[in-house]
Amino acid sequence: MSLDATRRRVADALCNETPATALVVGAAARGSRRRLVHGGGAGPASRQAVALAAGAAPWTPDRPAPPSIVRAPPPGLGQQHAAYYPPAPPEPPLPRPRQASSALASCLVATAFLLLSAGGAGAALFLLFRPRPPDIAVAAVRLPSFAAANGTVAFTLEQTAAVRNPNRSPLAHFDSSLRVAYAGGELGSPVYIPAGLIDGGRTKDMSASFDVPAIPVAAPQQMEQPQPMEVIEVDSLLVVKGRVKMLALLTHRVQAAKLCRVALSPIDGRVLGVRC
DSSP states (O other): OOHHHHHHHHHHHHHTOOHHHHHHHHHHHHHHHHHHHTTOOOOHHHHHHHHHHHTOOOOOOSSOOOOOOOOOOOTTSOGGGGGGSOOOOOOOOOOOOOHHHHHHHHHHHHHHHHHHHHHHHHHHHHHHHOOOOOEEEEEEEEEEEEEEETTEEEEEEEEEEEEEOOSSSOEEEEEEEEEEEETTEEEEEEEEEOOEEEOTTOEEEEEEEEEEEEEEOBOTTOSSSOOBOSOEEEEEEEEEEEEEEETTTEEEEEEEEEEEEEEEOTTTOOEEEEEO
């Protein structure tokens, strides 16, 4: 059989072929073409391919045929075989890594929880061990010295107060002072009390002496015949400042003040009354 006849039969078979028949016929045609080109005749494989293309029964050799191997179609079969081999589906996109974001969110949540816990614990401890200012109670007021001359009086005011520390921790007091005022004006300079320490829950007596300069006590109604006033009143202000340690770590400043009005006799300097 000539090469042109083989090509015509193969072309006729390809027009009405199935995918499996196309593979077999194509392989047989290529084998026949190689044999014809190199001078060989048409072998059994080419003759069987032509017979299958013509609709004849397949040739069965004496021994069983090897298992069929499905191969990809050759590039020269045309566009009609493209439907049997659809393109590969696109690969799905890779998921974005969330390990870094999840770790950051976990760190933020843990930090917020620790801050809230620390704030709650600090508030509870502050309410339980909060520093309180000392309690001041004036115990006594007296005039160790008194002098009256020409409608003025001068005296020394000595005041004693009991200062109690209501805290559990010791109170270190400093910059505590005593001030005296008369007729709305401050007299002299304040007197400072020496620093000291008051244990928790204990009471300590503090004393301070203030030298009052000469102040007028004559009644201004009759200037020709001045008359002494029946009573004079001075104001005393005792201020206690200090520091209290909370849980031996934090230091809190506290301050307390006690204002008293002292009534004195301008004649003999007797203390007529104390009102705080």
